[in-house]
Amino acid sequence: MSPPHPAESGRLTRRVATMAVAAAIGGFLFGFDTAVINGAVDAIESNFGLDSIGLGTIVAVTLLGATLGSFSAGWVADRIGRPRTMAVAGAVFLVAAIGSGLAQGLWDLAVWRLLTGYGVGFATVIGPLYISEIAPAHVRGRLASLQQMAIVLGIFTALLSDSSIALALKGADAQTFLGLPAWRWMFIVGIVPALIYLVIALTVPESPRFLVARGRATEARDVLRSLQGVTDEEATTLTDRMAATLRSDRSARFQDLLDRRHVFLPVIWVGIGLAALQALVGVDVIFYYSTSLWQSVGFDESAAFALSVLSSFVNVAATVVAILLIDRVGRRRLLLAGSAGMFASLVTVAVGFSTATIAPDGEPALSGVWGPVTLIGANVFVVAFAVSWGPAVWVLLGEMFPNRIRGVALSACAAANWLAGVLLNFSFPSLRDVSLAGSYAVYAFMALLSWLLVFFFVSETKGRPLEDMQESTTPATTPLR
Numbered sequence: 001m002s003p004p005h006p007a008e009s010g011r012l013t014r015r016v017a018t019m020a021v022a023a024a025i026g027g028f029l030f031g032f033d034t035a036v037i038n039g040a041v042d043a044i045e046s047n048f049g050l051d052s053i054g055l056g057t058i059v060a061v062t063l064l065g066a067t068l069g070s071f072s073a074g075w076v077a078d079r080i081g082r083p084r085t086m087a088v089a090g091a092v093f094l095v096a097a098i099g100s101g102l103a104q105g106l107w108d109l110a111v112w113r114l115l116t117g118y119g120v121g122f123a124t125v126i127g128p129l130y131i132s133e134i135a136p137a138h139v140r141g142r143l144a145s146l147q148q149m150a151i152v153l154g155i156f157t158a159l160l161s162d163s164s165i166a167l168a169l170k171g172a173d174a175q176t177f178l179g180l181p182a183w184r185w186m187f188i189v190g191i192v193p194a195l196i197y198l199v200i201a202l203t204v205p206e207s208p209r210f211l212v213a214r215g216r217a218t219e220a221r222d223v224l225r226s227l228q229g230v231t232d233e234e235a236t237t238l239t240d241r242m243a244a245t246l247r248s249d250r251s252a253r254f255q256d257l258l259d260r261r262h263v264f265l266p267v268i269w270v271g272i273g274l275a276a277l278q279a280l281v282g283v284d285v286i287f288y289y290s291t292s293l294w295q296s297v298g299f300d301e302s303a304a305f306a307l308s309v310l311s312s313f314v315n316v317a318a319t320v321v322a323i324l325l326i327d328r329v330g331r332r333r334l335l336l337a338g339s340a341g342m343f344a345s346l347v348t349v350a351v352g353f354s355t356a357t358i359a360p361d362g363e364p365a366l367s368g369v370w371g372p373v374t375l376i377g378a379n380v381f382v383v384a385f386a387v388s389w390g391p392a393v394w395v396l397l398g399e400m401f402p403n404r405i406r407g408v409a410l411s412a413c414a415a416a417n418w419l420a421g422v423l424l425n426f427s428f429p430s431l432r433d434v435s436l437a438g439s440y441a442v443y444a445f446m447a448l449l450s451w452l453l454v455f456f457f458v459s460e461t462k463g464r465p466l467e468d469m470q471e472s473t474t475p476a477t478t479p480l481r
Contacts, residue, residue, distance in 0.1 A: 012139045016227040022200045023130045024146040026086060026123035029093050029193055031154025033116050034062060036162060036186055043183035044109070054106050061110050062117035063425070067418040069121020074129070074411030076122075082130040082207045089126060090198030092119035097190035101180070124414045128398030129407060133207040136228050137463050141326035141395045148391035149319045154193075156312045162186050209403055209466070212242040241467045245403040256405050257412060270457050271397055271413040277450040278393045279420035281342055282443030283385050285428045286349075286378055311382060318386035330462040331392050332454060338388020339451035345384060346444035348377030354437035389450065399461050406466075 037044075037059065045055050077085040096116040103109035127147040135143040169182040180188075205227065211220035220242070221235040230238070259265045264272070326334055352374025357365050366374055401409040431439035 011229045012136060012143075013227065013229050016134060016136070017143065019134055019204050019227060020131045020143040020146055022204050023086065023127050023134075024150040025193065025197045025200060026089055026127045027147040027150030028154040028157070029089075029190075029197055030120050030123040030127075031151040031156075032158045032161075032193060033093060033096070033154075033190055034066075034120055035155040035158035036190060037062075037113070038159065038162065040162070040183040040186045043181065047181075047183075048106050048109070050106060057110055058106070058113055060422070060425070061114045062120070063418060063422045065114040065117020065119075066121040066124065067117075067415050067422070069118035070124045070414035070418055071121070071411050073122045073125035073414070074407035074409070077126055077129060078210075078213075078407040081210055082126060082133070083201050083204045085122065085126050086130070086201035086204070087198055089119050089122035090194055090201050092116075092122065093194035094191055094198060097187055097194055100190075101184040101186075101188035121414065121418065124417070125407075125410050128394045129410055130204075130207055132395075132398035132466065133209045133406075134205075134223075134227055137465055139327055140399060141331060141392075141462060142323050144395040144398050145319070145323040145326055145391040147394055149316070149323065152312070152315050152319055152386070152390075156316065159312070161189055165189070208239065209242050209406075212239055213404075217243065238465075238467075241465070242403065245467050257409055267401060268409055268412065270453070271400060271409060272416045273453050274393050274396060274458070275413040275417035276420040277446055277453065278389050279417055279424055280443070280446040281385065281389065281450060282346070282424065282428075282440070282446070283382070283390075284421065284424060285439070285443075286381055311379065314379065315382060315386045318383045319391060322387045322391045325387070326392060326395060327462060330460050331396050332458055332460045332462075334388045334392050335396075335454045335458065336451060338384050338392070339447055339454060341384030342381055342389070342447040343444055343451065345377045345381035346440055346447055349374055349381065350437045350440035350444055352377060352437075353440060356436070396458070396461060399464075399466060403466060 041055065041059075044050065044058065048054070050058070073085060073089075076088065080088075092115060096112050096119060099112035100109060100116065103112055127150075128144055131144045131147065132140055165182045165185050169185070205223045206219070208220035208223045208227075211217070211223065217239045220239050221232070224230050224235040224238060225232070257264055257268045259268075262269065322334070352366060352370045355366065355370045357367070397410050397413050398406075428439060431442065
């Protein structure tokens with residue numbers, strides 16, 4: 001790999017770190033607003049008299065909203081700018097939190113959860129996009145990984161918030177605060193992070209690359225000097241290089257991602273593959289049996305629940321490790337190691353579940369050594385994912401595309417991620433009914449595919465200026481040994 005371009009000698013200043021943290025708050029809202037419904041599901045089901053189809057609709061509609069939001073976020077960001085797009089997302093989260101908390105029936109709650117998903121889709125795209133465009137190349141991976149850290153912290157905070165509200169108000173249906181039951185406050189409390197994000201979005205500077213694309217090079221140089229501490233000469237050199245990759249008489253469109261021979265440009269296919277496989281390795285469903293796994297090795301139900309919550313701390317800790325490693329070992333090596341770890345652990349889980357017997361309550365019962373072995377395998381998978389594919393995929397998607405199409409390319413890949421998540425969540429119950437062990441064998445195969453994709457088609461982006469990514473449009477299919 002060639003050394004960084006001189007114009008990329010910006011320092012990791014306090015200001016650029018602060019702006020990266022500010023942008024990552026969108027990831028916190030992403031995690032918070034997708035997880036907060038967990039504590040309210042039972043109360044919603046009983047209060048609105050929902051059957052399984054109605055309840056499934058409330059949960060699934062958020063995924064649909066996220067797909068739509070992520071697909072349109074890049075287009076919006078290329079037209080109104082990155083901070084304004086963050087502000088739109090913050091306003092959507094704010095309105096959706098209030099609407100969900102005050103919903104009176106299935107359909108209006110479904111509309112508000114659809115809107116929540118739309119905001120989640122925006123946050124999926126705008127965080128990695130903005131951070132990658134303001135960060136110096138040598139710490140870009142570390143700063144972009146803050147998005148994933150914010151997501152896992154948002155999930156943990158949502159679970160903690162739900163349990164705290166239910167405890168304080170003595171039950172999810174207790175009418176004890178301003179005439180509203182606890183489950184409604186679980187949604188409404190989301191206005192706090194939404195307001196914080198909205199206010200911050202109105203204060204962060206515009207991305208220098210967006211400014212250059214709009215012919216505002218002088219402002220872009222001012223932003224670079226302020227954020228990265230570069231000299232006037234370095235700022236001028238960098239904006240000139242940006243301009244060379246952004247020259248166009250119009251903003252990027254979805255059509256710019258297409259290729260006559262391959263449908264999409266090769267680099268877009270690689271991005272879609274990374275985004276889809278991040279979901280298809282099964283990280284969502286690995287948690288479905290976490291409590292039963294703890295119980296299978298001797299813990300009672302309450303202890304199993306507490307230990308499952310403890311797993312969220314492990315998830316956060318593993319993400320911290322990823323942040324420390326990603327700019328040292330590189331994205332490609334981290335992903336390859338993570339794929340290998342996920343494959344081995346998922347094979348272990350699949351074999352373990354193949355020995356299970358089904359208890360009268362429908363839960364798998366693991367006997368002998370396979371209880372702790374399967375438990376260890378499941379937790380190794382979580383760590384392997386959290387330290388690699390969790391953050392590194394979003395880092396890569398935020399930096400691997402050429403400047404001119406980065407926004408719409410990232411949107412298309414994020415939409416693929418959400419569509420793969422929908423497929424995963426809808427297919428798992430059927431796969432589980434056919435064979436629980438077989439379902440995890442499918443995820444192990446996806447982990448194997450993820451290793452092959454990275455080995456043969458992903459080039460290293462560590463330390464490379466974003467302006468060099470234009471070369472990825474041709475053979476992004478050339479492996480970097």
